Amino acid sequence: MAAIQASKSSTPLLKDELDIVIPTIRNLDFLEMWRPFFQPYHLIIVQDGDPSKTINVPEGFDYELYNRNDINKILGPKASCISFKDSACRCFGYMVSKKKYIFTIDDDCFVAKDPTGKEINALEQHIKNLLSPSSPFFFNTLYDPYRDGADFVRGYPFSLREGVPTAVSHGLWLNIPDYDAPTQLVKPRERNTRYVDAVMTIPKGTLFPMCGMNLGFNRELIGPAMYFGLMGDGQPIGRYDDMWAGWCTKVICDHLGLGIKTGLPYIWHSKASNPFVNLKKEYKGIYWQEELIPFFQSVTLPKDCTTVQKCYLELAKQVKAKLGKVDEYFNKLADAMVTWIEAWDELNPSTGLANGSAK
C-alpha cells in the first residue's frame, strides 16, 4: 500500500480537520482506488435516491452516512431545501460536518496519473492549494506564485504579494471532460488528455463555472455559501447545482477578500453521463443562465455584510427581487437559500464572527 503520509513535501495531512463528502446512489467501490489517500480521513456519505437501499462502504473507512430519512429527521421542515434525486444533496454533508475543510468528489472519479505516470494524490494538492494564499487582485503570469519553483513576476506590486486566504480549491478532470449536453452531443468522443501543470487564482470580479466533481473548500471561511440549490425531483432543472453554488461563492469571496483557485489537482473522470438525459435537465438552465450571468456580474453587497451568512441572505433577497420575474423557480430558490442559512446556523451555532473584511 502506498505510504499514507504526504510525499516529499511536508504538506500536513489535516486528518482531524477535513471531511470528505461523497454523494452516491450506487455504490462506493471507487473508494478502493482512493484508499491510500483517503483512509486517514472521516467520510460523510450522503445517500441520494431510495433510502431503503443499502450502500456498501468498503471496509476500513471511518464514515457517517445519511439517507433521505436521516435528512428529513435532522432538518424537519427545513429539509425542503435539500435536493432529492440529485447529487446536489451533497451540501447536506457540508452542513453536518464539524470540520474546517471539506473535500467533495463524485463516485465516478478515480485516481489520475501525472505525465510521469505517478498517481496523483488529489487531496494532498487541494490541501496545498487551501493552505497557501490566493492572489485575486493582480494576475500573475507564472500562475500560483506560492508553488514550488514559481514566484511573482516582474511588475507584481510587493504590497499585493501576501495574498489573501484561499477559500476554494477547484480541481479538474482528465478523460471525460465536464461538458454540457449540447457539447457532449456534438463531441461524444472528445477526451481531456491535456495535463496543465498549473494552479491559478481566479481574478476578483471574474465569474467561472464551478464543478462539484473534485472540489475542496475551507468550510469555516465560506461553508454557508456552498448551497447547491434545488435540483432533481420536482424541480425544473438539474446540473446547475454546482454552478449556482460557484457563482454565489465567487461573488461572496470577492466581497470578503477571499480567493478561489483552479487547476491542479486532476482526477480521472470515468463515466460519461447520457447527453439526452443531461439535455433535459439542463435545458432551462441554458436559457436562464443568460439572465443569471449578468445578475451575478453586477451584484453588489453592502459593506455591512461582513459574514458569509449575511452576504448569502442579501444575495437571496436580490435573487428574489431580480430573478423572480425570470421564473417562479427563482422565488422558490431564494426561499430555499434562506432556509439553508437557517438550517446551517441551527446545526452550526457560532459567535457569527466576521470571516473577512468587506471590500
Next chain:
Amino acid sequence: MSEISINHDEVDIVIGALQLDLTSFMEEWKPVFSLFHLIIVQDPDLKGKLEIPAGFNYDLYTKSDIDGVVGLSSNAISFSGYSCRYFGYLMSHKKYIIAIDDDCIPAKDSAGNFVDAVAQHITNLSTPATPFFFNTLYDPFCKGTDFVRGYPFSLRSGVDCGLSCGLWLNLADLDAPTQALKPELRNTRYVDAVLTVPSRTMMPVSGINIAFNRELVGPALLPAFRLAKEGNLRWETVEDIWTGMCVKVVCDHLRLGVKSGLPYVWRKERGNAIESLKKEWEGVKLMEDIVPFFQSLRLSTSAATAEDCVSEIAAVVKEKLAPTNPVFARAAENMLEWVKLWKRVRTQ
C-alpha cells in the same frame, strides 16, 4: 500543434538588437524566422555594425533612420535600449507583430519538441479570446478542448485577440529583488495552456516574448515609461510593464482579448540580479502607484480607437500621476508624442 494556416505576408517579426552579434540568436531561430519578414532595429546607443547572418529577409533600422523619422528635438521620444523595438512597430505595415528579446532562443516542450513560438502567437492572435467569463479548461478554441458546462452560450463566440503574452523557461521574468533572493530559481515548469486574462483584470505584461494585432492595438504598444537609471537588462526596466497596462486597459475598453501562456521561449543567463537591484528599485516602488491607477482607469465611450484610448490615458496620467513624480509627467508627454508620430507615419 496549431491548425491555423499562417499567411506569412501578414506577419512581421521585430527584433530589438541590444547586442552587436546577432548570429547565434538568429541561427537558433532560423527554422522559424527564415520564413518571415524581419524588422531589426539597432539600439541607437549601441555603437558599431550589427552582425546578421545570411538567409533572412529583413529590413534594418539604425540610429540615423530613427533620427530621420523622429527628429532631434528635446521632446523626441527616446528609442534607446529595449525601446528600440517600438520603432520597428512604427515601421511595420503588417497585421501581426511578434517581438522576442535577443537573448531568448527557442524552447522545447515537455516531449522535447522544438516550440515554434511564432506559430503559437499567431494561433493565439487569430483565434477568439474569452475575457468575460473564465473557462476552467483554459483556451476553448484549442484542439481537444472546449467550453465547460456552465459557460454561457452567448459568450462562446468570443472577441478578437489583441495581445498574446508568451512565457519563458530557464530565466523567468522575475524582478531583481526576487531573483537576488532566490539566485538558483529557474523556471522549469512547462504549463501547456493558453488562457484569456479576464476583462478588468490587470497583469504585468513582459516584453520579452509578445505578439499583437497591430491593426487593432498597434498605437497602444508605446515607448513611454523610462526610469531615471534605466538599463539594458529587463531587471533594470519597467517600460514594458507600463506599456502592458496601457494595452490591457485599451483592450478591455475596446472589448478585445489578451491571452497569456504558450508559447515559451528559452531565456539565456544574463546579468546579475544584485547589481541590477540598485537600478531597478525605483521601478519596483513605482509599481505601487502604477497598479492602482490602471486598475481604476475607465475610458470614455467616445474613445473608439486605440489612438483615442492612448490619448485619453495620457491625459489622465498627466492629471493624476504626473504631480507625484516627474517620470509620470514624461510618460504622459511621450504617449502624446507617440500618437502624433504614429499618425504622421501612417499618413506618409
